[in-house]
Amino acid sequence: MDIPGLPARKAALKLLDAVLRRGETLDQAAQPALQGVRAYADRALARALAGEALRWLIDLDALIDSATRQILPEDAKPRMALRLMLAGWLRLETPPHAVIATGLPLLAGGPRRLAHGVFSTLVKRGVTLPAVPTLPTKVLERWGERAGAVAAGLAVPPPLDLTLRDPATSAEWAERLGGTSLLPGHVRLERGTAVERLEGFKDGAWWVQDLAASLPARLLGPGEGRTVLDLCAAPGGKTMQLAAAGWQVTALDAGAKRLQRMQENLTRTGLSAELVQADALQWEPAGPFDAVLLDAPCTATGTCRRHPDVLHRIGPRQVAELAQLQAALLERAQRWVKPGGHLVYATCSLEREEGEDQAVTVTLTPDPIRGEELPANLTATDEGWLRTDPGLLADLGGLDGFFIARWQC
Structure with missing residues (x-):
């Protein structure tokens, strides 16, 4: 039986695995991971789930560890699945029952009961994520005093910026696309719209930058x-x-x-x-x-x-x-x-x-x-x-x- 949303979760699991185990970029991993996922919405959901899991990884792992008797290995499949399940619930506001319905099938033949128990425990506790993502220790060490400000900028995925071919049309395009302009030749839009579907793309009036x-x-x-x-x-x-x-x-x-x-x-x-x-x-x-x-x-x-x-x-x-x-x-x-x-x-x-x-x-x-x-x-x-x-x-x-x-x- 086909479960709506499951292909996106399977693809997200592949993306997460490619980054954390093989050191690939999300872009490098996208083509093989998303192969066979045809719907634009499912492809976007897979990227969003993997991206949010990576953005909040330290905090998600802390929640998982708080609900297990023994610490799961970093690359254990139940931990990978739980990262995505928690990202769906806490970041994408997917209802818990829908998270369980689409998350547990990722562990076919594996420890579903463990993942179900951990997730249900965290839901009952009403856990939340901090206001700002926790950065990995090695990143904190490299960025020093700048790390706090950078982390604050990571809490929300970025908007979509466009550079215009003709800067003189900035006000016109900001109005036509429903965005704002921070300087001539620039328009900023909210996330969520497929770039190719935006007015002006086919005509070459702008590009994403x-x-x-x-x-x-x-x-x-x-x-x-x-x-x-x-x-x-x-x-x-x-x-x-x-x-x-x-x-x-x-x-x-x-x-x-x-x-x-x-x-x-x-x-x-x-x-x-x-x-x-x-x-x-x-x-x-x-x-x-x-x-x-x-x-x-x-x-x-x-x-x-x-x-x-x-x-x-x-x-x-x-x-x-x-x-x-x-x-x-x-x-x-x-x-x-x-x-x-x-x-x-x-x-x-x-x-x-x-x-x-x-x-x-x-x-x-x-x-x-x-x-x-x-x-x-x-x-x-x-x-x-x-x-x-x-x-x-x-x-x-x-x-x-x-x-x-x-x-x-």
């Missing part, structure tokens, strides 16, 4: 026909921003599939750029550029609002490896800027090794970021850099964590 992710390209200003190199350009939001701002864009990325997706988005938006498939550590340009934008590969810990898997996958080894790559890319990128031109470096990371520690190695002349270039309530550091985190602009819906710095040659 977190507010913080849109700032590095904005800091280069209007192109006026000048040349810019967008290094490590996928998924392409910054390339489209630069092209829309009048730059002649060369967009370089190593991935053929990512470049194909970029070309599709450029075609949809009616924008153009020269796409180059190459390894940035091996490639050499024919000449320097008026500007270079390096949004470097990173741990992406700043995207923990929408990708809570990074809270559990990333450790010192990944940080060190990527910091080494960033240093090599920065060393090359600053050589490719024309005299008088600009270099912007960015990472969507909350790790100092991927931001501040990289910026101090650049030999070009600092060009401090100015307050008037930023959305209201954001300010640059004393060094003229920008450091954002999910705790900022919380009353307006927040933004991802980024480090951004700018120099002039």
